[in-house]
Amino acid sequence: MSYEDISEAKNYIMSRINGVPTVAVVLGSGLSPLAEEIENPVVIPYKDIPHFPVSTVKGHAGNLIYGSLNGANVLCMQGRFHYYEGYTIQQVTFPERVFALLGIKTLIVTNAAGGVNKNFNCGDIMLITDHINFMPNPLIGTNDERFGERFPSMNEAYSKELRAVALNAASELGISLQQGVYAAGTGPSFETPAEYMMYRTLGCSAVGMSTVPEVIVAVHSGMDVLGLSVISNVFNEQSNEQQTHTEVLDNVNAAAKKMVSLVKNVIGALSNKK
Numbered sequence: 001m002s003y004e005d006i007s008e009a010k011n012y013i014m015s016r017i018n019g020v021p022t023v024a025v026v027l028g029s030g031l032s033p034l035a036e037e038i039e040n041p042v043v044i045p046y047k048d049i050p051h052f053p054v055s056t057v058k059g060h061a062g063n064l065i066y067g068s069l070n071g072a073n074v075l076c077m078q079g080r081f082h083y084y085e086g087y088t089i090q091q092v093t094f095p096e097r098v099f100a101l102l103g104i105k106t107l108i109v110t111n112a113a114g115g116v117n118k119n120f121n122c123g124d125i126m127l128i129t130d131h132i133n134f135m136p137n138p139l140i141g142t143n144d145e146r147f148g149e150r151f152p153s154m155n156e157a158y159s160k161e162l163r164a165v166a167l168n169a170a171s172e173l174g175i176s177l178q179q180g181v182y183a184a185g186t187g188p189s190f191e192t193p194a195e196y197m198m199y200r201t202l203g204c205s206a207v208g209m210s211t212v213p214e215v216i217v218a219v220h221s222g223m224d225v226l227g228l229s230v231i232s233n234v235f236n237e238q239s240n241e242q243q244t245h246t247e248v249l250d251n252v253n254a255a256a257k258k259m260v261s262l263v264k265n266v267i268g269a270l271s272n273k274k
């Protein structure tokens with residue numbers, strides 16, 4: 001994925017929209033209702049954008065949606081790309097490079113994740129405080145200094161300031177937020193009980209199959225990131241229950257309203273700050 005490819009994608013998006021996006025939002029499985037809240041939406045199918053990959057998973061749409069949400073111009077990914085679909089890790093993170101060239105400074109990433117922390121329940125929302133990466137690093141390869149430095153710090157990958165905004169928004173809405181470390185595996189198989197136990201031992205609170213490569217590229221490109229997980233299933237070592245993809249989606253759908261109002265409120269707070 002060359003700088004020229006990324007520029008072409010950026011130029012195409014610019015040609016389709018009338019305004020400047022300031023926030024990008026990546027919607028995870030079952031969270032696309034947020035996109036329906038966008039006013040005066042311009043829907044740009046991924047297949048129309050030069051060099052953009054196309055999403056293949058059930059429950060994932062494939063559109064970039066531009067419009068106004070609670071006072072801010074947002075560019076929203078309805079459906080993301082997963083490494084397990086067979087894309088290269090650079091393809092997975094192509095959109096974040098495009099967001100960077102568009103001048104977007106804030107990225108909100110959402111996902112569905114398995115609860116590893118014993119205190120978590122299905123339907124909880126977790127504010128991601130940090131991550132542990134078990135996926136390939138998307139920065140492997142030649143470094144393009146136009147985006148960022150060779151060895152970027154991940155000391156505060158999830159902006160403290162944005163986390164404070166999210167905690168405040170949640171408390172205004174009466175939503176209790178969990179907080180914790182997100183572990184990223186490649187999937188697509190769910191974890192074995194031993195793997196869930198390993199993540200717990202390592203201090204992870206949730207595990208999923210996305211987000212972290214996107215965050216690494218966004219941080220490398222100088223963006224501030226807010227990460228939110230819907231806990232779609234929980235690991236319980238006493239029971240032998242197996243989650244299914246359908247169950248995961250059902251549980252996310254049930255919590256989607258909470259996530260939608262939280263993200264809207266956060267975006268509102270950000271646009272009021274400016």
Ligand code: HPA
Pocket residue numbers: 112113114115187190191207208209232233243248
């Ligand atoms: N593991 C990994 N990814 C997930 C899970 C899980 O339990 N639930 C939703 N995404």
